[in-house]
Amino acid sequence: MAWPRVAMNEARGRRGRQLFIAGLKCALRIAWKTRFGLMPGHRRRCTIAREVRLLCERLGPAFIKLGQLASVRPDVFAPETIFELEQLQDRVGAVSVGAIQTVLKQELGAEVDALLDDFEDEAVAAGSVAQVHRARLARAYRPVTGPELPAGTPVAIKVLRPGIKALIATDLAIARRWAGRLNRWRRLARWRPAALMEEFSAMLERELDLRNEGRTADRFARDFAADPYVIVPRVVWRHSTRRVLVSEFVEGWRLNELGQAERAGINARRLAAHGAEVFMRQILVLGYFHADLHPANLLVTPKGQLCFLDFGIVGRTSPTQREAIAQVLVGLVYGDADRALRYSRELGLVVPAEREQGVRRETEVLVRRHLLEPGRADVRGFALGFLSMLADQRITIPAGYGLLVKALVTVEGVSHAIYPDLDLIKSAKPFATGLIAAQLMQPDRLRRRLPEAGRRALEALLA
Numbered sequence: 001m002a003w004p005r006v007a008m009n010e011a012r013g014r015r016g017r018q019l020f021i022a023g024l025k026c027a028l029r030i031a032w033k034t035r036f037g038l039m040p041g042h043r044r045r046c047t048i049a050r051e052v053r054l055l056c057e058r059l060g061p062a063f064i065k066l067g068q069l070a071s072v073r074p075d076v077f078a079p080e081t082i083f084e085l086e087q088l089q090d091r092v093g094a095v096s097v098g099a100i101q102t103v104l105k106q107e108l109g110a111e112v113d114a115l116l117d118d119f120e121d122e123a124v125a126a127g128s129v130a131q132v133h134r135a136r137l138a139r140a141y142r143p144v145t146g147p148e149l150p151a152g153t154p155v156a157i158k159v160l161r162p163g164i165k166a167l168i169a170t171d172l173a174i175a176r177r178w179a180g181r182l183n184r185w186r187r188l189a190r191w192r193p194a195a196l197m198e199e200f201s202a203m204l205e206r207e208l209d210l211r212n213e214g215r216t217a218d219r220f221a222r223d224f225a226a227d228p229y230v231i232v233p234r235v236v237w238r239h240s241t242r243r244v245l246v247s248e249f250v251e252g253w254r255l256n257e258l259g260q261a262e263r264a265g266i267n268a269r270r271l272a273a274h275g276a277e278v279f280m281r282q283i284l285v286l287g288y289f290h291a292d293l294h295p296a297n298l299l300v301t302p303k304g305q306l307c308f309l310d311f312g313i314v315g316r317t318s319p320t321q322r323e324a325i326a327q328v329l330v331g332l333v334y335g336d337a338d339r340a341l342r343y344s345r346e347l348g349l350v351v352p353a354e355r356e357q358g359v360r361r362e363t364e365v366l367v368r369r370h371l372l373e374p375g376r377a378d379v380r381g382f383a384l385g386f387l388s389m390l391a392d393q394r395i396t397i398p399a400g401y402g403l404l405v406k407a408l409v410t411v412e413g414v415s416h417a418i419y420p421d422l423d424l425i426k427s428a429k430p431f432a433t434g435l436i437a438a439q440l441m442q443p444d445r446l447r448r449r450l451p452e453a454g455r456r457a458l459e460a461l462l463a
Contacts, residue, residue: 252299348398
C-alpha cells in the first residue's frame with residue numbers, strides 16, 4: 001500500500017517543481033517588463049495582469065479555473081487583473097472518444113448505444129475540464145420544467161475528462177501550500193490568501209460535480225419559464241451523474257457570429273436590451289446570476305431567444321445587498337454620484353473622512369466622462385477608472401460593491417456583442433426606476449418608513 005502513496009508524492013513533487021519554475025519565470029518577466037516595479041500604476045497593473053493570465057493558461061485546468069473564479073472578485077484583485085482574467089482561454093484538444101465512452105459506461109452502467117442514439121464521435125466543444133458530444137434521446141423524457149422531450153430529441157452530453165479530478169486535486173494541494181506561505185507575509189496577509197484559496201477550492205470542487213450545474217440550470221429555467229426571449233437547455237436527469245450531464249442540444253449563433261443572426265431577421269437591438277434586463281433581474285431580484293458569461297456560454301437561437309449555457313460558476317446576492325445595489329444603480333444611471341456613494345456605504349465601502357471629498361469629486365468626473373457625456377455610455381471605462389481610483393487611494397473594495405461593478409461590465413459586454421450601439425445606461429433607467437418603486441412599496445418597508453414620514457409631514461405643516 002505504501003508504493004502508490006510514494007508514487008503519488010513523487011508525482012506531486014514533480015508537478016510542484018514545474019509550477020514553481022513556471023511561477024519564478026513569470027515573476028522575473030514581470031520584474032523586467034515593469035522595470036522592477038518603477039512603471040506607473042495603471043500600466044504596471046496591466047502588465048502584471050497579462051502575465052498572470054498567460055501563466056494560468058500555461059499551468060493548466062486548475063489554474064485556468066482559479067483565474068476564472070478570481071475574475072469575479074474585484075474586491076480582492078486589481079481591476080486590470082479581473083478584466084484580463086476574463087479572457088482566459090479554456091479550449092484544449094479533445095480526448096479520444098473511446099476514453100469518453102469508457103467514462104459514460106462507468107457512470108451510466110451500460111454502453112452508450114444502449115441508452116442514446118446517434119452518438120457523435122467528434123466533440124462539439126472541448127475544455128480543460130470537460131468536453132461535449134452530441135446524441136439523441138432513445139426514449140422520451142419528462143424534464144423538471146416544460147413539455148416532454150420526445151424520443152429523437154438532440155441532446156448535449158457533457159463529460160468530465162478522465163483523470164481531471166486527480167490532476168486538479170494535485171494542483172490545488174500545491175496552490176494551498178503556496179497560499180499558506182503567502183499568508184506569513186505581513187503585506188499580503190490582509191488579503192487572506194489561505195482563506196481565499198480554500199474558498200476557491202470549494203467552488204472548484206463544486207464545479208467538478210456536474211449535478212450542481214444541472215440543478216442551477218433547472219432553477220434558472222423555472223425562474224424564466226414565462227419569458228419568451230430566454231431559454232435554458234433542460235436536463236435529462238435519467239442519464240446525468242456527478243461526471244456526466246445530459247441536456248437539450250440548442251442550436252444557435254454564438255455572440256461572435258451574430259452577423260448571420262441579423263441576416264436571418266433577428267432583432268438584435270431588442271434582444272440586447274432584453275438581455276441586459278434579464279441579467280440585472282438575476283442580480284437584483286432573484287439573488288443569483290450566471291457569473292461566467294462569454295461567447296461560448298450564450299447563444300442567440302433562430303427564434304430570437306437568448307440561450308444560457310454552462311452554469312458552473314454562479315454568483316449570489318443577499319436581500320440587503322440587492323436593495324443597496326439597486327440604489328447605487330439608480331445613482332449611476334441618473335448621474336447622481338452622491339447617491340451612488342451614499343448607498344455604497346451600505347455595501348461596505350468605507351471612505352476615510354479626509355478622502356471623502358476627493359473621492360466624490362473624482363467619481364463625479366468619471367460619471368460625467370463615461371456615463372453622461374459620450375454618445376454612448378462606457379460602463380467598462382467607468383468601472384476601470386473607478387476601481388483603479390479606489391485602488392490608488394488604498395480603499396478596500398467590499399465584495400458586494402465589486403460584484404455590482406463587475407456585473408455591470410459583464411452586462412455591457414454581452415449587450416454590445418449582440419447590438420454594438422446599445423446604450424446600457426439608457427436601457428437600464430426604466431428597469432432601475434421600476435425596481436426602486438417596487439422596493440419602496442414593500443409592506444415591511446412602508447411599516448418602517450411611514451411613521452417617520454408622517455412625523456416629518458406634520459412638522460412641515462406646523463412650521
